[in-house]
Amino acid sequence: MNMITRIKGLFSVKSALQASAAGIIAAGVIVSGVPQGLIAAHADPVAVQAPQVPSFADVVGAVSPAVVSVRVQTNIDETADNGNGFSFNFGGEGFDQLPDDHPLKRFFKEFGGPGFDGDGNGRRNPHKMPHGKGHLRPTAQGSGFFISADGYVVTNNHVVSDGEAYTVVMNDGTELDAKLVGKDSRTDLAVLKVDDKAKRTFTYVKFADDSKVRVGDWVVAVGNPFGLGGTVTAGIISARGRDIGSGPYDDYLQVDAAVNKGNSGGPTFNLSGEVVGINTAIFSPSGGNVGIAFAIPSTVAQGVVNDLIKNGSVSRGWLGVQIQPVTRDIADSLGLSEASGALVVAPQEGSPGQKAGMKKGDVVTAVNGEPIKDARDLAKRIAGFRPGSKAEVTIWRDGKSEVLSLTLGALPADQTQAQADEQQGDEQTQPSTDKALAGLGLSVAPAEDGTGVTVTDVDPVSDAADKGMKQGETITSVNNQEVKTPEDIEKVIDKARNQGRPKALFQVESQEGTRFIALDISNKG
Structure with a gap:
């Protein structure tokens, strides 16, 4: 159809519509703009029949009274901190002890600053600038939850570790003083006890059996992110048994519910309102939530919490x-x-x-x-x-x-991983002549103190270099046999090769400590 044919078609349609309209007018009258005999069309609203996602409202309503905010205060000695990284010390005197004509005092009165309420009138705000010995100031804020009707609260050790005074804020705004019962740095757990003169009965929650928690199960986190108390987020269990390098007992649940600063110490619930984990860390390049948070499993927490309540410490x-x-x-x-x-x-x-x-x-x-x-x-x-x-x-x-x-x-209270207490040899040292170990990419010489063999050079394309061995480190044993000369190393390696072993285990010492490295010895060079 060419352009002319299309235009003719349009005129034909228009003529037909005009004829129809004339017939309708002849047959009746027009009422309210709609010809008689016609009914105005009305569209139905969108309605989608889809499976409904279960609401978390019942769980949140039940557990929220048991979740609290934890405020921590610490003694500040003489030096005042404005909260922005600047400290002021005026020879033991507070900022308000400066003369009225002092340029610093005039400046902060005019523009607002530490110790002032910011409206230019120079009124003292003790919460912004404590000064002198014995003054407390807020230094941390996190989350926690009641685990008993008489006011025991669980939170993180890193929330309360440096504190000297603690306040628990309930979801209705009630503020109660609390005392530290005990803390455990190895699992990052702590227990507070509310000092409640009214002897009220608190809503509390219980720990779940986290062994029954599956990856993919729904969870709800309740806490105090950025000081916004009573905040609820939801997600799923993303993984179990995560080791994030925070300590020897790492066994975290990974969750994707939004967890941010201030959520520390807060609970993660299953849909039965039981605590499956205690939020303790997040992975975040930006400092905010990216969907990777870590919670202490409830079975780990329960044993530690019971010990802290009973003894004030954990025996291991x-x-x-x-x-x-x-x-x-x-x-x-x-x-x-x-x-x-x-x-x-x-x-x-x-x-x-x-x-x-x-x-x-x-x-x-x-x-x-x-x-x-x-x-x-x-x-x-x-x-x-x-x-x-x-x-x-x-x-x-x-x-x-x-x-x-x-x-x-x-386990001693401050026990860290034990370091080897090596005995220093008193044998006469061998001449310090470098010798290459065939096939290992190493040049070595007897150590000056007679305690092993010093690495004098590492081939950058060798297995030793790939495993992180460096010049200056000391090889003290190979396959658990002490070595003092390059010949000692060769003897042990030859024995291992005769036994059909493809690797030899080198004990290496450096300023960072002792470690074992397995090197390929299949190549005889």
């Missing part, structure tokens, strides 16, 4: 050895069929492990017959015992299993 079993994971390379170097267990880097002098005969290079494969998956598993397993408990520890040494019987000690 102590083995007293520094450990590291067993990689596939390390397993090959030791003749282990699986890359599991915990490699002993060094037993601490006088520790239960050292007394029982544990040595560096041993691999702990089981405790009381239960297999150990990795170093973190061993740390949690030992911590689960009470001090004084008897334990049977299975180790792998020199290509075979042994069982050591021991009595666990008590």
